[in-house]
Amino acid sequence: xxxxxxxxxxxxxxxxxxxxxxxxxxxxxxxxxxxxxxxxxxxxxxxxxxxxxxxxxxxxxxxxxxxxxxxxxxxxxxxxxxxxxxxxxxxxxxxxxxxxxxxxxxxxxxxxxxxxxxxxxxxxxxxxxxxxxxxxxxxxxxxxxxxxxxxxxxxxx
Amino acid sequence: xxxxxxxxxxxxxxxxxxxxxxxxxxxxxxxxxxxxxxxxxxxxxxxxxxxxxxxxxxxxxxxxxxxxxxxxxxxxxxxxxxxxxxxxxxxxxxxxxxxxxxxxxxxxxxxxxxxxxxxxxxxxxxxxxxxxxxxxxxxxxxxxxxxxxxxxxxxxx
Numbered sequence: 081x082x083x084x085x086x087x088x089x090x091x092x093x094x095x096x097x098x099x100x101x102x103x104x105x106x107x108x109x110x111x112x113x114x115x116x117x118x119x120x121x122x123x124x125x126x127x128x129x130x131x132x133x134x135x136x137x138x139x140x141x142x143x144x145x146x147x148x149x150x151x152x153x154x155x156x157x158x159x160x161x162x163x164x165x166x167x168x169x170x171x172x173x174x175x176x177x178x179x180x181x182x183x184x185x186x187x188x189x190x191x192x193x194x195x196x197x198x199x200x201x202x203x204x205x206x207x208x209x210x211x212x213x214x215x216x217x218x219x220x221x222x223x224x225x226x227x228x229x230x231x232x233x234x235x236x237x
Numbered sequence: 238x239x240x241x242x243x244x245x246x247x248x249x250x251x252x253x254x255x256x257x258x259x260x261x262x263x264x265x266x267x268x269x270x271x272x273x274x275x276x277x278x279x280x281x282x283x284x285x286x287x288x289x290x291x292x293x294x295x296x297x298x299x300x301x302x303x304x305x306x307x308x309x310x311x312x313x314x315x316x317x318x319x320x321x322x323x324x325x326x327x328x329x330x331x332x333x334x335x336x337x338x339x340x341x342x343x344x345x346x347x348x349x350x351x352x353x354x355x356x357x358x359x360x361x362x363x364x365x366x367x368x369x370x371x372x373x374x375x376x377x378x379x380x381x382x383x384x385x386x387x388x389x390x391x392x393x394x
Contacts, residue, residue, distance in 0.1 A: 100288035103296050106263035131257035137302045137324040139260050142295025149294070167294045171328045 089114040093150050094121060104146060107139055112183055117194065119151040122183040135178035135222075140215055144225040145170060147184035148211040152229045155194060161201060163231040168208070170227035178215070178222040186213040189226070197231075205233040246271040250307050251278060261303060264296055269340055274351065276308040279340040292335035292379075297372055301382040302327060304341035305368040309386045312351060318358060320388040325365070327384035335372070335379040343370040346383070354388075362390040 091111035098105040108127050112120030121143060128139035145167055152165045188194060189210045200207035208230050215223040248268035255262040265284050269277030278300060285296035302324055309322045345351060346367045357364035365387050372380040 097288075101293050101295075102284055102286065103260070103263055103293055103299075106260055127259055129259065131254075132321060136258050136260055136299075137306070138258075138295070138299025141298050141302060141327070142260075142293075145294045145298060164289060166334070167331055169328070169330050170298070171326070173326050174324055177323070 089154055090119060090121065090150075093119075093154060097146065097150065101146075103142065107142065109143065109146065112185075114151075114154055117151075117155070118185055118187045119147055119154060120183050120185045121147045121150060122181065124181045125178070128182075132177070133179075135182055137174060140174065140178065140182065140223050141170075141172050141225070143182070143184045144172065144186075144213040144215055144223065145227065147186040148213050148225070148227045148229060151186040151188075151211060152209055152231055155197075156231060159198060161198075161231075162234045163201070164234055165229055165231050168228045168230050170225055172223060172225045174223045176222055178217045180217045180219070182215055182217045182222065184213050184215050186211050188212075201231060201233065207231050246311055247276060247278065247307075250276075250311060254303065254307065258303075260299065264299065266300065266303065269342075271308075271311055274308075274312070275342055275344045276304055276311060277340050277342045278304045278307060279338065281338045282335070285339075289334070290336075292339055294331060297331065297335065297339065297380050298327075298329050298382070300339070300341045301329065301343075301370040301372055301380065302384065304343040305370050305382070305384045305386060308343040308345075308368060309366055309388060312354075313388060316355060318355075318388075319391045320358070321391055322386055322388050325385045325387050327382055329380060329382045331380045333379050335374045337374045337376070339372055339374045339379065341370050341372050343368050345369075358388060358390065364388050 094111035130136040213225040251268035287293040
């Protein structure tokens with residue numbers, strides 16, 4: 081049951097993303113899973129190919145950026161916190177070309193905790209999270225990203 | 238006359254990119270100009286919007302990544318060098334949301350020179366370039382990127 085519920089969080093997120101962010105629909109982003117505070121999102125190679133037939137760098141970094149953003153969004157939804165989430169900065173290391181379908185996996189970096197994130201949000205209406213995102217194909221890791229996101233409490237009108 | 242020629246380099250590149258990289262066609266990437274070793278590429282907000290109505294972070298970083306890549310490609314074409322160009326790493330600072338159409342401007346960082354780049358390419362069949370890319374709307378800079386690209390000489394069969 082837990083597996084089904086957590087898979088649904090990722091699938092539901094991907095559906096909402098594709099409805100609201102047209103580029104992610106072009107990318108054919110698909111929900112993977114959300115388990116133990118790790119979110120995964122998938123993308124097929126074909127709509128994301130470049131002139132060489134491997135994955136376009138822009139698609140790779142977009143899926144990673146989106147996956148980190150999605151993890152913060154799901155964590156906030158779990159706590160029923162109404163926030164807007166923005167990416168603030170990111171560093172990407174492209175290790176090798178992706179010649180097949182790829183997926184991103186996002187987790188909070190070890191130095192931070194979700195408990196502290198929500199404490200900050202409660203105190204200041206604003207909190208930051210640094211996420212580590214790996215991009216993988218069936219052959220292993222093709223790129224890694226470290227990115228910082230900020231959540232801002234939405235003012236109710 | 239020079240202006241017309243240099244504008245054509247950017248417009249021609251954007252047309253080729255959109256033919257070969259489907260995501261850039263979804264983004265409706267348009268050529269800006271190529272003058273004094275600075276390439277600019279444009280993107281309209283509408284196909285690149287996010288759930289909040291401003292530019293999707295993935296679109297912003299994709300246009301910047303593409304603009305840096307395009308500058309290296311144009312410089313190589315000018316010297317009739319047949320190479321594949323890959324992005325190796327990038328660091329992005331998202332300063333504020335982009336609420337209107339946006340464009341990227343890429344230049345080589347001050348510490349490097351194209352002369353040295355082509356000397357390395359001639360000697361080793363491989364050369365690296367670090368580019369500074371600004372992303373702007375009509376209101377000014379919204380994001381900045383520093384990215385490293387590698388050009389590998391294509392082996393003729």
